[in-house]
Each structure stands twice: as structure tokens, then as C-alpha cells.
Amino acid sequence: MRKKILIVDDEPDIVKTISMMLNLEGYEAIFAANGEDAIEKIRIDKPDLVILDVVLPGINGKEIAARLKEDSLYQKIPIILITAQMQKNELEALKKLPVDFYIAKPFDLQLLCSKIKELLNLA
Secondary structure, three states: OOOEEEEEOOOHHHHHHHHHHHHHOOOEEEEEOOHHHHHHHHHHHOOOEEEEEOOOOOOOHHHHHHHHHHOOOOOOOOEEEEEOOOOHHHHHHHHOOOOOEEEEOOOOHHHHHHHHHHHOOOO
């Protein structure tokens, strides 16, 4: 059974790049372009891991992460947060979020892939 990974980003090029990498690695990639769609996909598709952009239309990535970690049905789903905002004050705020890993744009696909394997206990 292939692991299902939800990519939540409103930038089509990033979704396409991550999806291609995930498919090559044998994962099933699903995606959402905004916060509302992400929450719906999580409820319906029950992904094994979520890759989540911070800045999204509607509900932002920080809020989605907080909601998931507060809900007993979804709190065990690993979350990787993607951000373009890596100034010192933003970095400190990211460290306080209920996510399993965060990575800055532009990111290294190999690092992302190895972190996914680690979080899914496949490493």
C-alpha cells in the first residue's frame, strides 16, 4: 500500500516538482491549493503525511497545523512546513509551531525526501 502525501501549496510549480519526486519515490501525491481544500482533503483522504506551505489563500499553514495537532483524529499525521519566510523572528515563531519539520524555499528535494522517509519510519 502506497503512502499518501498531501501537498498544500498555491504555487503550481512547487506542487508539480514535489509531486514528481513523490511519485518517483513510490508515494501517492494528492494536493490542495488553499487552506479550506486542505482541511477537506485531510478529512476525506486521510493522508499519511502533510507538506504544508505557510502562506496560503484562506486558512494559512500555521492555522492548519494547529488544528490538526489539536484534533485526536489527525494529531499523529506528520507535518512538514514549507516557508519562504526565514528571517530570525519568523524562524523563532516556526520553532513554536506544532510541526515535525520545517524547510525553507527554495528547498533541497533530497533533504525533503529523506525527511519524509524518516517521519514515515521508512528510513
